[in-house]
Amino acid sequence: MANAIAPRIPAQAGIQLKEKSMLINYLKLSLKILGRRKFFTFVSLFGIGFTLLVLTLAAAILDHIFSSYPPETRGDRTLVVDNVRMQGKDSMSTGPGGYALYDRYMRGIPGVERMSILSQPETVISYWKGARLKSLIKRTDADFFRILDFEFIEGGPFGEADVSEARFVAVINETTRAKFFGAGPALGQAIEADGQTFKVVGVVPDVPIFRLMATGDIYVPTTTAKSDEYKARLRGGFFALFLLRDKGAVESVQQEFKVRLGKIDLPPQFDRIYAVPETFFASFARLFIGDFQAEDAGGRLLAILLTAAALFMILPAVNLVNLNVSRALERASEIGVRRAFGASASDLLLQFLFENVVLSVVGGLLALVSSAALLALLNRSDLVPYAHFSLNWRIAAWGFAFALAFGVISGVWPAWRLSRLTPIQALAGGVK
Amino acid sequence: MSVPMIRLDNVEKVYRTDRIETVALSGVNLDIEEGEFVSIMGPSGCGKSTLMHLMGLLDAPSKGTISLGGAAVTDASDKALARLRNESIGFVFQSFHLIPDLSVLDNVEIPLLYRKAGASERRKAAEAALERVGLSARKHHFPSQLSGGQQQRVAIARAIVGKPRVLLADEPTGNLDSQMGDEIMAILQDLNTREKTTLVMVTHDPRQAEKTARTIRMFDGRRVN
Numbered sequence: 013m014a015n016a017i018a019p020r021i022p023a024q025a026g027i028q029l030k031e032k033s034m035l036i037n038y039l040k041l042s043l044k045i046l047g048r049r050k051f052f053t054f055v056s057l058f059g060i061g062f063t064l065l066v067l068t069l070a071a072a073i074l075d076h077i078f079s080s081y082p083p084e085t086r087g088d089r090t091l092v093v094d095n096v097r098m099q100g101k102d103s104m105s106t107g108p109g110g111y112a113l114y115d116r117y118m119r120g121i122p123g124v125e126r127m128s129i130l131s132q133p134e135t136v137i138s139y140w141k142g143a144r145l146k147s148l149i150k151r152t153d154a155d156f157f158r159i160l161d162f163e164f165i166e167g168g169p170f171g172e173a174d175v176s177e178a179r180f181v182a183v184i185n186e187t188t189r190a191k192f193f194g195a196g197p198a199l200g201q202a203i204e205a206d207g208q209t210f211k212v213v214g215v216v217p218d219v220p221i222f223r224l225m226a227t228g229d230i231y232v233p234t235t236t237a238k239s240d241e242y243k244a245r246l247r248g249g250f251f252a253l254f255l256l257r258d259k260g261a262v263e264s265v266q267q268e269f270k271v272r273l274g275k276i277d278l279p280p281q282f283d284r285i286y287a288v289p290e291t292f293f294a295s296f297a298r299l300f301i302g303d304f305q306a307e308d309a310g311g312r313l314l315a316i317l318l319t320a321a322a323l324f325m326i327l328p329a330v331n332l333v334n335l336n337v338s339r340a341l342e343r344a345s346e347i348g349v350r351r352a353f354g355a356s357a358s359d360l361l362l363q364f365l366f367e368n369v370v371l372s373v374v375g376g377l378l379a380l381v382s383s384a385a386l387l388a389l390l391n392r393s394d395l396v397p398y399a400h401f402s403l404n405w406r407i408a409a410w411g412f413a414f415a416l417a418f419g420v421i422s423g424v425w426p427a428w429r430l431s432r433l434t435p436i437q438a439l440a441g442g443v444k
Numbered sequence: 445m446s447v448p449m450i451r452l453d454n455v456e457k458v459y460r461t462d463r464i465e466t467v468a469l470s471g472v473n474l475d476i477e478e479g480e481f482v483s484i485m486g487p488s489g490c491g492k493s494t495l496m497h498l499m500g501l502l503d504a505p506s507k508g509t510i511s512l513g514g515a516a517v518t519d520a521s522d523k524a525l526a527r528l529r530n531e532s533i534g535f536v537f538q539s540f541h542l543i544p545d546l547s548v549l550d551n552v553e554i555p556l557l558y559r560k561a562g563a564s565e566r567r568k569a570a571e572a573a574l575e576r577v578g579l580s581a582r583k584h585h586f587p588s589q590l591s592g593g594q595q596q597r598v599a600i601a602r603a604i605v606g607k608p609r610v611l612l613a614d615e616p617t618g619n620l621d622s623q624m625g626d627e628i629m630a631i632l633q634d635l636n637t638r639e640k641t642t643l644v645m646v647t648h649d650p651r652q653a654e655k656t657a658r659t660i661r662m663f664d665g666r667r668v669n
Contacts, residue, residue, distance in 0.1 A: 034560060041557075048545040048586075346543045352502055353602070354530020354558035356523045435502040435529075439541060 038366040045367060052339055053371065056332065060375025060419065061382070063328040064411045067321060068383040071407035074317065076399065077222040078293050083160035084226055089259040090159060091266075091289035092225055093252045095298070100282040108132055109287060110245030111234070114252040117276055121254070121268045123261035128155040128253040131242075133228050136206035138192075145191050149205055150228035151237055157183070159255040160226050166199045167214035170233055174213075178235035182210035185218045187398070188229040205230055208238075218398035225253060225292070227398070246276065246285070254289055265289060325414060333422035340364070340426035341441075347430045348439030357431040361424060368423035369416065376412040383408070447514035448475040449610060449642045450499050455508035457494050457665075468494040470665045472508070478609070479640040481633070483653040486662035492646045493614055495662065499644060500533050500612045501525045512610075530558050534603030538615035540595040542587040548574065548598050549583040555606040573601035577631055593624035600631055604641075611635060613645040617652055629655055 046053045080087050096109035114129045121127075130152035138145040157169030162183075170181045182203060189198040189212075198212040210232055219227040234242075242249060256265060266289055273285050290298070290310075297313035347360055355363075380403070387401040430438050457469040469491045476482055476499075484492045497503040498510060501517060509516050517528060534555070542551050552570040561569070574580050577597040587595055596616060603611055613632060617625030629652055635641045645656060653659045661669045 037557060037563075044550065045545045345541055346545075349541045349543060350554065350558075351526070352500070352529060352535050352541075353555040354526050354606075356526040356558075358523075359526075359558055434504065436497045437503075439502075439537070 035366075038363050039370065041363060042367040042370045046371060049339075052335070056335060056371050056419075057375045057378060059328045059332050059335075060372055060415045061378040063325055064376060064379030064408070064415055065383050065386070066324065067411045068379060068403060068408045069386060070321070071404040071411075072383070072387055072401045075404045075407075076220060076401050077296065081220075081223070082217070083162045083219060084223055084292060085161040086159070086255060087292050089256040089261075090292065091254040091256065091262065092292060092295050093254075093269075093287050093289045094224065094295050096247055096285065096287040098247055098278060098282040099284045099286070103281040105247050105282070107248060109250055109252065110247045111242045111250045112244055113246045113276070113287075114250065115243070117272050118252065118269065121265055121272070123256055123258070123265050123268075124254045125257045126155045126159050126255040128153055128159050128255075129234065130156055130225065130251050130253065131234065132249055132251065133224075136230070138203065138205045140192055140204060147188055147191075147205060147229035148227065149230045149232060151232055151234040153234055155255075156231070156253070159253050162216040162226075165215045165217060166197060167212070170213055170231075175233040175235055178233060180208060180210045180236055181213045181233065183214040183216055183231040184212055185216055185229050185398075187218050189215050203230070205232075206238075208232075208236065210236075220398045220400065221396060223292075225251060246278070252289070262291075325411075329414075329418045332418055336368070336419065336422035337426045340423060340430065343427075344430050344438050344441045347427065348435050348437075351431070351435035351438055357428070360431040361428055364424050364427035365420060368419045371423075372412075372416040372419035375419075376415055379411075380408055446477065448511075449478040449480070449513060450474070450476040450644070451509075451511040451514075452495075452498070453509040453511070455495075455498060455505045455510065457491070457498060457503070458506040467665050469498070469505075472665075472667050474660065474667065476642060476644060478642055479636070480658065481636040481643040481656045482645070483656040483659045484644065484646045484662060485648070485650070485653050485659055486668075488648075490662040491665040492662050494665075496612050496614055496644060496646050499610075500535055501529055502535075526558070530555055530606065532609050534606065534608035534611045536596070536599050536603050536611065536613040536616045538618040540587070540592075540599045540619075542595055542598055542602075544587050546586075547583070548579065548585050548587070548590070551587065551598060552583075552601045552605050554602060559606060569605050570601070573605040574598070576604065577601045591624075593620050593627065596620060596624070596628055597631070600628065604635060607639075608641070610642045610644070613643065615646050615648065617647065617649060625649070625652065 084090070093109055093114070095107065096113065098105045111129055114127070119127060131150055133148040133150050136147055136149045138147060153175050154170060154172045162169070165186065169183060170179070174181050184192075184198060184203065192198065192203050193201060198215050201212050202209050203212060210230070221227050254265060256262065269287070269289050273287060276285055278285055294310035297309035300313055301309050350360060384403055387403060390396060390401055391399055452472050452474040455469055455472045456467070459466045459468055472495060484495060486492050494503070498505050501510075505518065509518050511517065512528065512532065517525065520528070543554075549567070549570050552573055553566045556566040556569055571580065571583065574583055577600050579594060579597050579601065582590060582594060587598065590598065596619070600616070611632070616632065617628050620628065632643055632645065633655060636643045643656070645652070647653050660667060
């Protein structure tokens with residue numbers, strides 16, 4: 013409708029503004045209002061920022077534990093056995109399997125490309141140039157370095173001949189190299205661990221402690237163990253890694269593993285043995301849930317993690333919504349004034365949208381910067397050995413999108429409701 | 445014969461809740477000519493403010509027609525009404541209704557913001573409006589730092605910054621002492637005489653009503669004179 017009264021200064025006269033300049037106006041207005049309402053701004057920023065910070069930190073840690081990360085780059089077709097339970101009428105024995113269980117009964121499972129038997133990491137002491145050094149030693153075989161994808165910094169892995177002939181050779185990680193040799197190379201040099209002397213044949217990067225299968229400071233052939241006793245044990249001290257030809261073979265390998273378990277001659281006090289080869293994630297999940305025979309432990313852990321994340325986000329989200337709704341209602345009179353002086357419902361929506369987007373973006377940026385800083389601090393500290401936490405941009409983006417959605421919906425929705433009222437109803441405080 | 449600036453034709457306003465129906469205005473006919481200064485008087489609850497809100501397109505009548513400059517506006521869209529309010533009508537409220545988070549200057553600029561005026565143009569016009577009401581020195585203050593009279597002067601500056609042809613004032617002196625009230629009235633009279641702004645003022649104060657050219661009396665939602 014054209015204006016019924018010819019205005020003295022028509023809306024379209026004077027200096028015409030482009031839409032872009034209108035947006036700048038809204039941005040300036042948002043900053044002014046947020047700057048003036050310092051407490052509300054602080055509480056909102058803290059709510060958004062802190063929630064995102066915790067979420068991104070948790071995601072970074074979980075990512076570090078579960079995601080494909082060298083040397084566990086073939087996680088989709090690698091199965092691990094880290095727990096075995098033997099049960100009898102009056103006896104039960106639970107823990108890592110024994111060397112014999114894997115060596116005697118599990119070699120040559122159809123669908124398995126390679127199998128490696130590796131010991132639990134064990135703390136050993138070295139006396140080196142007057143210093144007492146503590147390291148985690150892992151005794152394993154040549155296939156260990158073929159299943160896991162170590163990027164050698166120096167030299168290479170030990171081979172089958174080294175294992176079968178029990179040669180005292182070792183692959184060490186970067187930290188161990190630094191402890192023994194400082195900044196210099198280690199290849200060909202000798203190190204002493206637990207009273208044994210090994211010649212370094214390779215140096216690999218540090219593997220975070222969470223990667224239980226791959227982590228270690230010193231990797232040596234199993235056959236260099238001080239006694240052969242381990243070779244006869246069904247339970248104790250060893251894990252097994254299976255590299256499948258194809259990731260579709262998981263079920264058939266698990267089935268064959270189960271069949272073979274049934275054929276094991278168990279010690280007289282036991283009548284059952286239980287173990288299952290599973291993915292790194294499922295194996296961790298079983299450990300985390302604490303239910304050794306849980307079906308689909310991975311799925312359950314994922315559900316727990318997602319529920320925890322959702323619960324963690326719901327509380328601040330509800331608070332933020334509450335804060336935004338009451339703040340919008342508090343501004344009913346402002347909405348009425350703006351309506352009275354010519355703002356249309358869409359003008360007001362745009363203004364409130366800007367305010368909430370600005371708030372959420374600033375909160376999100378604060379969270380990202382503080383997460384990155386905290387992760388860098390964690391990496392530098394010795395709190396988590398060999399940790400290389402990094403920001404998971406996908407999770408950060410999702411968290412940010414949620415914060416934005418909650419902020420915008422909770423800020424704009426009540427404003428939209430108020431903008432639908434007549435100006436006089438809004439001026440009266442939003443009473444219809 | 446000239447077209448009245450504001451015409452109300454058999455206007456009725458009924459407020460309905462789930463249980464109660466309140467007739468605020470009934471069968472009101474009224475013409476206000478361009479450049480007139482009209483006061484509306486009557487006891488509390490007689491429908492004075494409702495009448496003024498309808499004239500200012502802040503609310504819609506339940507029945508009847510409202511015309512501005514000869515064109516009926518009763519069925520206009522939200523956007524069209526917003527534009528009419530922005531270009532042609534200014535409001536002064538009894539309780540000022542300034543936005544506490546914005547400075548005096550930013551408050552005065554509000555109508556121009558929706559006229560898509562440039563920042564420097566807005567600033568210049570707002571400063572001129574504040575000059576007009578004698579508050580230039582307070583332009584960077586916030587409403588809470590001003591007295592009631594000063595706040596009402598800011599509200600007047602906001603109402604006139606867009607040079608509207610109609611100014612509607614709802615008990616503009618109601619919250620002020622008599623001296624402040626006289627000052628506000630002087631500004632309104634000046635706007636009416638110098639700029640020929642059509643002025644409609646709701647008041648309880650017969651002394652202020654006497655200063656206007658015509659007084660419309662209301663009782664129980666009806667016009668009684």
